[in-house]
Amino acid sequence: MKYLYAQFQSLKFATKLSLAFLLLVSLGLIYTDYHIRQQFEGKRWAVPAKVYARPLELYVGSPLSSNDLKVELTRLGYQFVPKVVKPGQANISKTKTIIYTRGFKFTDSLEKAQRITIHYSGNQLTKITQSQSEDLSLIRLEPVLIGGIYPLNNEDRELIQLNEAPDAFIQALIAIEDRGFYEHNGISLRGISRAMLANLKAGRFIQGGSTLTQQLIKNFYLTSERTLARKLLEIPMALLLESHYSKADILEAYLNEVYLGQEGARAIHGFGLAAQYYFAQPLSELKLPHLALLAGLVKGPSYYDPRRQPKRAEKRRNLVLKVLYEQDAIDIFQYDSARLAPLGVVQQTSLSKGAYPAYLDLVRRQLRQDYPDEELSSEGLRIFTNLNPIAQNKAETALTKTISSLEKTHGKSIKGLQGGMIVTDPQTGEVIAVIGGRQTRYRGFNRALDTQRPIGSLVKPAVYLTAIEQGYNLVTELDDSPFELDMPNGTTWQPENFDLKSRDYVQLHQALAHSYNLSTARLGMSLGLDNVIDTLKRLGVERPLAPYPSLLLGAQGLSPLEVAKMYQTMASNGFQMPLRAIRRVTDSTGDELSRYPFELEQTIDNNSIHLLQYMLQETTRAGTARSIYDSMPEDINVAGKTGTSDLQRDSWFAGFAGNRLAVVWLGQDNNMPLPITGSSGALRAWTSYMVNETLEPFIAATPEDVEYLWIDQQTGMLSDKGCFGAQQLPFLSGNSPTERSECGIRKKNDAMPAVDRWINRLFE
Amino acid sequence: MTLLNTLYWHQARRLTCLTLILLVSACVFKPSSPNGLATPADIAKAKLIAGLAEQAQINKPIVPVSPATIEVDLQNDAVTILLDSAKAALLQGDLKSAQTILQRVQRIAPRDPNIYYKLASTHLDMKDYKLAENVALKGVSLAQGQDFQLRKFWLMIADIRMQSGDIIAAEKAEHTASQILISPVKTIHLAYRIPHGYGTLTKSRHASLPKQRSFDLRLYA
Numbered sequence: 013m014k015y016l017y018a019q020f021q022s023l024k025f026a027t028k029l030s031l032a033f034l035l036l037v038s039l040g041l042i043y044t045d046y047h048i049r050q051q052f053e054g055k056r057w058a059v060p061a062k063v064y065a066r067p068l069e070l071y072v073g074s075p076l077s078s079n080d081l082k083v084e085l086t087r088l089g090y091q092f093v094p095k096v097v098k099p100g101q102a103n104i105s106k107t108k109t110i111i112y113t114r115g116f117k118f119t120d121s122l123e124k125a126q127r128i129t130i131h132y133s134g135n136q137l138t139k140i141t142q143s144q145s146e147d148l149s150l151i152r153l154e155p156v157l158i159g160g161i162y163p164l165n166n167e168d169r170e171l172i173q174l175n176e177a178p179d180a181f182i183q184a185l186i187a188i189e190d191r192g193f194y195e196h197n198g199i200s201l202r203g204i205s206r207a208m209l210a211n212l213k214a215g216r217f218i219q220g221g222s223t224l225t226q227q228l229i230k231n232f233y234l235t236s237e238r239t240l241a242r243k244l245l246e247i248p249m250a251l252l253l254e255s256h257y258s259k260a261d262i263l264e265a266y267l268n269e270v271y272l273g274q275e276g277a278r279a280i281h282g283f284g285l286a287a288q289y290y291f292a293q294p295l296s297e298l299k300l301p302h303l304a305l306l307a308g309l310v311k312g313p314s315y316y317d318p319r320r321q322p323k324r325a326e327k328r329r330n331l332v333l334k335v336l337y338e339q340d341a342i343d344i345f346q347y348d349s350a351r352l353a354p355l356g357v358v359q360q361t362s363l364s365k366g367a368y369p370a371y372l373d374l375v376r377r378q379l380r381q382d383y384p385d386e387e388l389s390s391e392g393l394r395i396f397t398n399l400n401p402i403a404q405n406k407a408e409t410a411l412t413k414t415i416s417s418l419e420k421t422h423g424k425s426i427k428g429l430q431g432g433m434i435v436t437d438p439q440t441g442e443v444i445a446v447i448g449g450r451q452t453r454y455r456g457f458n459r460a461l462d463t464q465r466p467i468g469s470l471v472k473p474a475v476y477l478t479a480i481e482q483g484y485n486l487v488t489e490l491d492d493s494p495f496e497l498d499m500p501n502g503t504t505w506q507p508e509n510f511d512l513k514s515r516d517y518v519q520l521h522q523a524l525a526h527s528y529n530l531s532t533a534r535l536g537m538s539l540g541l542d543n544v545i546d547t548l549k550r551l552g553v554e555r556p557l558a559p560y561p562s563l564l565l566g567a568q569g570l571s572p573l574e575v576a577k578m579y580q581t582m583a584s585n586g587f588q589m590p591l592r593a594i595r596r597v598t599d600s601t602g603d604e605l606s607r608y609p610f611e612l613e614q615t616i617d618n619n620s621i622h623l624l625q626y627m628l629q630e631t632t633r634a635g636t637a638r639s640i641y642d643s644m645p646e647d648i649n650v651a652g653k654t655g656t657s658d659l660q661r662d663s664w665f666a667g668f669a670g671n672r673l674a675v676v677w678l679g680q681d682n683n684m685p686l687p688i689t690g691s692s693g694a695l696r697a698w699t700s701y702m703v704n705e706t707l708e709p710f711i712a713a714t715p716e717d718v719e720y721l722w723i724d725q726q727t728g729m730l731s732d733k734g735c736f737g738a739q740q741l742p743f744l745s746g747n748s749p750t751e752r753s754e755c756g757i758r759k760k761n762d763a764m765p766a767v768d769r770w771i772n773r774l775f776e
Numbered sequence: 777m778t779l780l781n782t783l784y785w786h787q788a789r790r791l792t793c794l795t796l797i798l799l800v801s802a803c804v805f806k807p808s809s810p811n812g813l814a815t816p817a818d819i820a821k822a823k824l825i826a827g828l829a830e831q832a833q834i835n836k837p838i839v840p841v842s843p844a845t846i847e848v849d850l851q852n853d854a855v856t857i858l859l860d861s862a863k864a865a866l867l868q869g870d871l872k873s874a875q876t877i878l879q880r881v882q883r884i885a886p887r888d889p890n891i892y893y894k895l896a897s898t899h900l901d902m903k904d905y906k907l908a909e910n911v912a913l914k915g916v917s918l919a920q921g922q923d924f925q926l927r928k929f930w931l932m933i934a935d936i937r938m939q940s941g942d943i944i945a946a947e948k949a950e951h952t953a954s955q956i957l958i959s960p961v962k963t964i965h966l967a968y969r970i971p972h973g974y975g976t977l978t979k980s981r982h983a984s985l986p987k988q989r990s991f992d993l994r995l996y997a
Contacts, residue, residue, distance in 0.1 A: 609875060
């Protein structure tokens with residue numbers, strides 16, 4: 013009896029215990045279930061913001077060579093094939109290019125994927141045709157993805173939908189990772205027993221027998237340790253996940269979650285990004301051998317890294333192909349041609365993502381004014397920028413080649429020369445290229461934005477503009493003799509001309525074109541330092557400037573970006589504009605969140621700036637920058653200024669044509685003196701970039717209050733068209749010289765007004 | 777008498793130059809081919825020397841003289857289409873879309889005053905008077921010498937200033953507008969035509985334009 017009671021008691025206890033256990037398990041399951049659903053249905057991943065270059069506009073008359081187009085299409089990962097049959101393919105020849113565009117949803121409209129033929133002659137697009145319909149007037153290519161803004165864990169991914177993954181890929185993935193995916197309920201007993209057997213054989217834990225569902229659970233919810241406890245938790249979670257969601261949902265999540273590689277700190281997640289990272293193409297455009305390689309990578313992205321371990325990677329790929337063949341998913345011909353195909357992995361240096369660190373740096377800084385970091389790195393925002401990959405490519409080539417050729421010429425004294433460059437569109441203020449150093453892909457010190465180096469003579473236009481505003485004209489005589497200035501701190505300021513010579517008198521326009529220091533310093537002192545500073549501010553210099561006389565010769569340090577802003581105002585007829593890297597920001601679906609519109613403010617009078625523009629053109633035609641026209645066609649007007657700082661520590665050039673403004677700085681990071689000046693250094697890089705661009709000449713219409721008069725070059729007196737050495741110079745109305753040269757007087761007397769007109773008609 | 781003198785003097789000078797040039801060319805460039813015929817290279821060289829000599833005679837401008845006006849050619853379909861869709865957006869009151877489209881056109885044809893006129897009007901509708909005025913002023917700077925355009929812009933600036941409450945400045949703008957007499961014939965004769973788009977003035981295309989026409993337009997004024 014007692015025994016029975018005891019038995020009953022223990023049974024009761026056991027029941028209680030098991031009830032309690034059941035309760036605990038159910039509670040645990042309910043909690044786990046809640047946890048699984050919450051995370052699966054909520055925001056699954058922190059998706060980095062995507063940063064895009066400007067889309068290439070194609071229209072009749074647009075400036076485009078076949079080479080330019082090739083650069084753009086390469087950046088977009090197009091395949092160059094003999095026969096263009098699907099999106100992402102192109103065929104380039106001398107006179108025409110066939111492109112099957114991928115299409116893109118822009119904020120303002122949808123560009124659909126279509127097969128077009130572009131005809132061009134020389135550097136100009138002449139016609140766009142499409143097979144079905146009549147000629148097209150305008151289309152936009154999809155923009156190049158140039159980077160992302162990553163969350164703290166540095167996970168980068170590009171989300172894809174299941175239907176974007178080719179069938180062959182899904183087949184390959186399932187064949188190699190989880191053959192029974194469509195049959196099991198989350199776990200595969202066969203898989204586990206096979207794994208157990210393998211583990212027993214090996215005497216240690218080597219195989220997991222995980223299904224895709226389990227792998228997803230492991231990556232998505234659990235840590236990556238290989239423990240039994242984790243394994244035990246994995247099973248109920250996998251079952252729960254399968255009970256709630258369809259195979260398609262689970263597969264799609266898997267495609268986006270899985271880890272597939274590492275680039276520095278950046279972790280490559282998901283097949284959407286992996287396709288870009290290894291093949292520079294969207295997953296949907298990859299061919300069988302590529303797809304097999306990606307499917308094979310899951311097992312060990314670093315062990316099978318196709319860039320570092322190509323042999324292992326190839327073996328793994330061929331194994332995947334073999335399995336596919338054995339399952340009759342591919343025929344023998346497909347198998348053989350895929351097996352023998354090269355890996356097809358692109359070099360890391362040819363990837364667009366990560367190719368423009370200096371530009372991205374500028375984008376990030378401009379964005380941080382409006383968006384918190386957290387939002388940028390997790391909400392999948394899309395950022396549309398003004399980067400022009402074609403221009404950036406040309407600028408990089410020009411800068412790096414010039415630096416190496418300077419190193420070759422000057423040897424040791426210039427070793428390690430660095431540089432920075434900014435290119436903008438002077439009409440709109442859009443920044444189209446940024447170079448932060450000679451290693452253009454290096455994500456380090458950004459010299460275009462962060463060097464603040466004395467700008468030397470680049471400051472002079474501000475002095476001469478002030479002079480014009482105060483009533484000087486282009487032929488006003490300036491004193492170019494040596495002088496000394498006692499400074500309040502007891503020192504003496506004693507400027508010198510670059511050629512160490514001095515001149516008694518020079519005309520104002522010549523002083524700027526030849527960059528004379530003595531006359532500029534004298535002029536600036538008589539204009540008043542505060543007035544020159546005020547002009548600099550109106551030109552767009554924002555930092556506080558101290559009124560030291562040395563300011564007049566460019567002792568002030570500025571970054572290339574600040575210089576670009578200053579020269580932008582000169583190029584755009586006196587309108588100051590913010591230099592914009594970003595066009596707009598949208599959410600992940602393409603709805604606009606914010607825009608960065610064209611803004612401007614007229615800060616310099618149209619007439620005065622016209623006179624300055626004349627002098628900056630004289631600088632490039634006959635002054636310190638005249639070497640430009642050794643390689644620039646005569647009919648492309650450009651304007652600009654050289655700059656060399658004290659002891660030749662910095663070599664600068666800032667200048668513009670009608671559609672491009674560029675600023676180049678060259679110097680040593682340790683501030684050592686250089687054997688080069690602005691003319692023999694930075695100007696060469698500038699010219700070599702500009703002559704490779706499709707340029708429009710700089711032309712400004714003559715403003716209302718400006719008149720061009722014939723002037724005798726020697727004396728600066730009024731002259732006449734027919735007189736020797738006469739030139740036409742612009743003057744503000746009522747501020748022209750009054751004295752007339754001898755020849756000028758004779759001509760004037762010779763010509764009766766009516767007769768003069770008649771003669772003119774005869775000769776023109 | 778004076779007239780004849782001038783004429784003769786000019787022509788005599790030109791004739792002398794030409795003769796000299798021809799003589800010089802003939803002397804310097806003995807044909808290099810064995811059969812005594814001039815090769816294309818010889819001809820090119822002779823032309824170069826002749827060109828240089830001629831340039832030295834007339835005062836070749838160091839800096840090209842600015843034209844009185846720059847008129848944009850309105851023959852570009854892309855621009856027309858985009859301007860039409862901007863117009864449609866404006867009619868629907870969708871100012872933001874209109875601005876997006878207008879900025880797209882601006883990148884294609886940044887010197888077309890019409891774009892700035894429309895852009896300024898969107899800013900005016902959004903009551904952003906300062907920006908509206910500055911965009912209109914940019915239009916003024918691009919439309920130099922085109923009376924019809926200039927008057928349109930100054931009337932708009934008057935309107936902007938009026939709406940922003942600056943009546944004195946508005947009257948000033950209106951006065952400026954009223955001073956502009958429209959004479960379309962003059963504009964066409966003075967116009968230096970820049971076709972739409974950056975590419976149309978590329979090296980090759982531009983080089984084929986007669987030089988005289990591009991830079992000495994002031995002489996026609």
